[in-house]
Amino acid sequence: xxxxxxxxxxxxxxxxxxxxxxxxxxxxxxxxxxxxxxxxxxxxxxxxxxxxxxxxxxxxxxxxxxxxxxxxxxxxxxxxxxxxxxxxxxxxxxxxxxxxxxxxxxxxxxxxxxxxxxxxxxxxxxxxxxxxxxxxxxxxxxxxxxxxxxxxxxxxxxxxxxxxxxxxxxxxxxxxxxxxxxxxxxxxxxxxxxxxxxxxxxxxxxxxxxxxxxxxxxxxxxxxxxxxxxxxxxxxxxxxxxxxxxxxxxxxxxxxxxxxxxxxxxxxxxxxxxxxxxxxxxxxxxxxxxxxxxx
Numbered sequence: 001x002x003x004x005x006x007x008x009x010x011x012x013x014x015x016x017x018x019x020x021x022x023x024x025x026x027x028x029x030x031x032x033x034x035x036x037x038x039x040x041x042x043x044x045x046x047x048x049x050x051x052x053x054x055x056x057x058x059x060x061x062x063x064x065x066x067x068x069x070x071x072x073x074x075x076x077x078x079x080x081x082x083x084x085x086x087x088x089x090x091x092x093x094x095x096x097x098x099x100x101x102x103x104x105x106x107x108x109x110x111x112x113x114x115x116x117x118x119x120x121x122x123x124x125x126x127x128x129x130x131x132x133x134x135x136x137x138x139x140x141x142x143x144x145x146x147x148x149x150x151x152x153x154x155x156x157x158x159x160x161x162x163x164x165x166x167x168x169x170x171x172x173x174x175x176x177x178x179x180x181x182x183x184x185x186x187x188x189x190x191x192x193x194x195x196x197x198x199x200x201x202x203x204x205x206x207x208x209x210x211x212x213x214x215x216x217x218x219x220x221x222x223x224x225x226x227x228x229x230x231x232x233x234x235x236x237x238x239x240x241x242x243x244x245x246x247x248x249x250x251x252x253x254x255x256x257x258x259x260x261x262x263x264x265x266x267x268x269x270x271x272x273x274x275x276x277x278x279x280x281x282x283x284x285x286x287x288x289x290x291x292x293x294x295x
Contacts, residue, residue, distance in 0.1 A: 004157050004177030005256040011153040012294045017199045017278040018267045020260040023086050024208045027081035031151045035143035066136025089129035091207040097122040170270040174259045183284045187225045196223030199279035204272045234276040239263045243273045
């Protein structure tokens with residue numbers, strides 16, 4: 001079976017970051033067959049019961065896909081792709097309770113209370129909508145991690161992504177394809193990908209509040225070309241939370257490699273890292289097309 005780790009293949013899906021909408025956009029080729037078992041109502045109900053979702057939709061002729069209307073369906077202007085739009089939700093939401101840390105005063109040690117941002121009110125973490133979005137994206141993409149149906153796209157498949165939510169955490173991984181790895185090798189080792197870093201900061205700020213966005217690593221977001229193999233490395237707030245190329249994969253010049261993660265505990269972190277990969281996809285796409293025009 002062909003794999004993007006070993007050769008360039010026509011694109012069957014792509015991911016993109018929409019900064020104006022604070023949304024992740026997924027473009028899925030209209031040529032792909034529908035995975036009936038994975039997207040069946042029975043499977044959707046089973047996942048919904050396990051996670052407490054209220055509804056499941058998978059009719060691509062409709063307006064919504066996934067759980068609790070997490071993904072809006074739209075037709076891509078090219079007609080080549082069907083587009084799925086996942087707008088990031090608010091996760092950290094102010095309550096009516098007094099802040100436990102400052103007892104409602106809004107200040108600590110003559111400064112604004114960090115726990116409540118100086119509001120004097122406690123905050124709740126409402127992760128169900130973020131979880132519904134992450135699970136919807138995972139269900140949408142999981143049947144197409146490997147693709148046996150070659151499309152007619154002129155673009156190459158740059159990467160694949162898989163993600164899910166479990167009691168143990170919110171892992172995210174995937175595969176970096178040959179063209180994307182070749183693109184990354186043009187950058188010096190330890191180059192920061194600032195557009196990816198900025199996108200992750202925006203995504204995390206949308207979900208957790210701007211005050212939670214720290215300016216610098218290790219407490220903030222960072223995206224870079226890392227290691228002597230020029231692997232992609234993404235980090236976001238957490239306990240050494242990130243996505244990285246597996247160190248055992250030594251792809252050389254003409255191969256891709258696998259992506260894994262470390263300590264991704266919740267859908268907020270998972271979606272932040274997915275945003276970084278989407279922004280990476282945007283940048284690589286743009287620069288590859290510019291190279292093609294000037295070649």
